[in-house]
Amino acid sequence: MAAPKRGRSASAQSKPGRSLALILIAIVALTGGMFLSGHTTPRLGIDLAGGTSITLKAKADQGSAINKANMDTAVDIMNRRVNGLGVSEAEVQTQGTDNIIVNIPKGTNSKEAQEQVGTTAKLYFRPVLASEPSGGAAQSPSPSASPSGGSSSKPSTSPSSSASSPQKASSSGSSSGSASPSATATSQGRAVTDALKADSTPSPSASSSGSGKPSATPSATPSGGTNADSKLQAQYAALDCSKATDRANAGKNAKPGETTVACGEIDKVWYKYLLGPAAVDGTEVKKAQAVFDTQGASGWQVQMTFTGSGSKKFADITGELAKNQPPQNEFGIVLDGEVISSPYVSSAITGGQAEISGSFKQEEAQSLANVLSYGALPLSFQEQSVTTVTAALGGEQLHAGLLAGAIGLALVVIYLVVYYRGLSVVAMASLVVSAILTYVIMSLLGPAIGFALNLPAVCGAIVAIGITADSFIVYFERIRDEIREGRTLRPAVERAWPRARRTILVSDFVSFLAAAVLFIVTVGKVQGFAFTLGLTTLLDVVVVFLFTKPLMTLLARRKFFANGHKWSGLDPKGLGAKPPLRRTRRPAGPAAGPVDPKEA
């Protein structure tokens, strides 16, 4: 378990000053950083400091009923969205039958959180039946055209729009790079992965795909449909995506299995779409993450990995679309009724991965990835009220509790002084260093990863006092045992260290294991706790190695300790050490090893 003993203890012995300087520099740097950043207190959890409370009301307009199961699912998903990193201590709960309350601690970007919880995040991949620029887009060459003109008019739009940041979807294997060159030649600034063109696997189901609609020739589309379709055609014709009201209504209430109209903004131009039934939906996205595309220069994009069935469906639909003429070789990625991207396909995309790219900012990409990863809400929600709330724990009670904790700490100090006398200075200095580091790091983590300190975390920190103190109690007892053997202090300090170090590492590893597993697996408050536990355990090791041990080495050179002053806590007589002259009298028997009673 322990690291090679000789080398490390030797170096620690020879240069105790260096370790001390190192940790002092770390403290100064961290504290300086804390003051520079202006976050001089840890962000407190909602139970200690209050925060913002958002009330959301479910709307029953998406075809799914407002019932307990759906509400519970929504709470779970929102919980994971707001607690993405697990340390922000937000709370989500239902109220009544159709409300959800989201409580966010003070200092969180509540606007961002509002957006995150409120987004339904229903994601569909729908084949594009027709699309065209819509409404007041000045640079659009084709005026809001007739239904039949939709597809044919598009090529003319391409030069202007495709010049800037093409949007594309691609299998990640073939990723990006190859896409852009071909983009300019085709329609509407959407590019595709050409890399797969070579090994394109034509899907066996030849010309007639799905409902048959996508395979219709562009000009035939408008008149070719059923009654419902012609109604949609009319809708499509009337749709003006440059108008906010039209946009809001466009994709509304669209059932995944039906054809629909939708709007989408690409390079600041609104396009309108006539979309086929959903081929793949968001529930089949296993995982999504925001990545920065370094090769294709398309900036931030969201990479999705499909589940097994999702990747098969995706391969099928892309295979079919690839055989069509523009724009029917495109599919629309529709999020909450809006087309966020409509790449075209030139070959079936297998491998279960896809990317959404566009002019995302980093936060947008991350937020979208976060929302996609945790799935769509079964219901859509409307914000009812946003208000501040005070701490859930009464302030007076909390103060009383802290006072009580302080009294307890004072008792610890008294105990240490009585028992360890001079050594207690080392113990308390170590505790203080550990406390400063914990405080500063927690303060810095507030703005960095949204860490919020709640009451359980405070209590965890109190227990951490015990674990930290244990590390040097183990060490002190070892030193004392060595002195009882008749050693003088300096060799005792060095001989005790390797064994104490092993004990400390072995036992801290268990704590750290607990913290790591819980942090990775769990969500919400448990994850926040695991974080605190892991942090304090690591700091314990750092403090003991870089502070307590070097300090002991230095103090062992002081007369006060080395001569075993009565108040040093290392007085050989007081410890009941044997007079040194007897040291060599008794030879070591074979039994000496195993029965050695010296440990702490």
Next chain:
Amino acid sequence: MSKLGNLGARLHRGEISYDFVGKRKIWYGISILITITAIVGLAVRGLNMGIEFQGGAVFTTPTKMSTSVAQAEEYANTASGHQAVVQKLGNGSLRIQIAGIDTGQSDKIKQELAKDLNLDPEKLAADLVGPSWGEQIANKAWEGLGIFMVLVVIYLAIAFEWRMAVAALVALIHDITITTGIYALVGFEVTPGTVIGLLTILGYSLYDTVVVFDSLKEQTKDITKQTRFTYGEIANRSINGTLVRSINTTVVALLPVAGLLFIGGGFLGAGTLNDISLSLFVGLAAGAYSSIFIATPLVADLKEREPAMKALTKRVLAKRAQAGAEGDLAAETGADAGDDADDADDAAPAVVGPRNQPASRGRGRGRTSGKRR
């Protein structure tokens, strides 16, 4: 030096010791008794789950309330008999949440609360709230615990040996059962704080056990190369050797928590911290106890079933029988043999005879640094 320091010295020299391993049956018995009490308590009284787990009622007052949060909390506590959570909203109204009440009770409490707050009951909006600590959080926590247990057993089995892993696990379950049982018996509300407290205990219990095992492992490294002591006896020495450390650590860990629980909860009336500090206090105490009284004797028990250890025990007993036959001779063969008798005596204090005999020597003749590895 303080008395405890002296105690440390005497424990170190083996002048005094407590036979933890020899008397293990008593402690096993006590632990089983406490554990059964805890389980019965759990079964009969059940856990009083807080609003975070089971949901409850929420009352929202009109805006511009003059009543303070603390006052409202007191009213709500007396009206419902549960620990209420009161928050002030931005618009000046109060949000009062009370756990575990259904619609029928809710009406009654509403009336009472309205009277206390000087309100028209109509103006006090009542609604039911769901749990904020949803099933998913709980399930994930269980999943995490399961994975951790498996990993920690594997780790202990590699770093130490499987017997120690088993014993550590038994001690852990023992601690957790007792802590939850006491919760059921005391009737405190279980909050997320309690659960976090339990998880902390889980970490601490294992931590403490591992520290004790580490010393046990060190002491029993070359056990088969000697014939003076059985595994159980060495295990006992090891516990006694770490006793001072165990006491110190436990005191240091328990004092702040005891401060929270007894001073804070008892005198200052900080009831909100009781849930966490109780689980921490009981758990820390149980964790320290089980490492010494349960885990290590259990390892000794398991270990002595091993053939190699059985053979060792036989050899040790044979040697002792021989030494016994040689009678008083042993006492006079000098420090070495005397030490043996002393050590044997420590391990099995049932033999009272020679205990007082080497008192003068005890101050440190026999043991020298030559014994060090």
